[in-house]
Amino acid sequence: MTRTPLRLVVLGDSIAYGTGALRAEDTLGRRLSAELAADGFDVELRVLAVPGAVSGDLAAQVRRAEAFDADLAVVVIGANDLARFVPPEQAAAALAAAVTALRARGADVVAVPAPDMSMVPVVPPAFRPLVRAACVQLQQRQAAVVEAAGGSVAGVAAEVAGAFAADPAMFSSDRFHPSSAGYARIAAALTPSVLAAARGRRDEAAA
Template sequence: MARTSLRFAVLGDSLAFGTGAGRPVDALGPRLTRALSDAGFDVDLHVLAVPGAVSADLAAQVRRATALAPDLAVVVIGANDLARFVPAEQASAALAAAVGALRAVGADVVVVPAPDMSMVPFVPPALRPLVRGACAVLQHRQAQVAQDAGASVAPVAGEVARAFVADPALFSADRFHPSSAGYARIAQALEPHVLAAARARRDDAAA
């Protein structure tokens, strides 16, 4: 089968950017790019994510993305909304607007909802149920608005959290961001969702 060209944009926060990875090639975008390449795509990767971004900051990233006319966009957002107590409705509304704008320029979009922040080592055990509950509220709302706006959702937070709790080496030295090994584990969870979106786009184009 002939290889398919794919302009691929990664938007969001420090997880999308790759903060904590030992090498740039270990970050999420390059890892997902390798998976797409192995699946027969010629990938043009653009990492537009900004460390520290909240959902409201997606608007600026989307403006840069729409100028590139991406075929596929992955949006990883929500951790900083949680850390800064941004209301779930406000954060999800910004996400919905971002997805809508990306869809309007023809991009297929995969949304990765907020992580389960209760897995972070410095969260006191007594507060973890409360933190987990707040994360679940945002995750649920993000999934709803993403699907309504035409995106697919990669609900990997629970799987990833269990892996990080079981293996502290998945955290980088700051005990907050993933290490290179942590990004490998996150990419492993995301690959099926990203590959499914890329293949569906290829199949639609061939039909």
């Protein structure tokens, strides 16, 4: 079977980078690459994500990605915007600019909006409804601007939140970042969106 070359770039924050994973193979980028390889893609991966990044930091990551000439970009961002109380409109505008720039260079974009931070163990139960509401507000703004800029949205937060809330093993020892098991759960939820984007690109090239 002829394999399809695919340059994959992962941008965003510590979740995109893989903080908390025990092995490099457990990180989001490596797991997604393995799934793409199993689907017939010859993947070249670049992880340009920076732990601690907010949406405003994506511009620098996008500039670094230019030389790579990516076919597919996965952007995971929003947790730090929430933690640092960045206004949703400001965060969404920065994400929109990043997606627009990536699309202008010919990359397909799959964006993963902010996680549900109310599931993080260090959040007191009394504050969880308020935190959840803030997360939903940012997620909705992120989804709207990504779609308007021509990207696709992988709304995995609702799908994985229950697993993280129910199983402390989903978190690493810092009780904030995902563990290797947590990254496996996130990757499983994200894989269909990434495969759909890559297959669409492959089909378009073959047409």
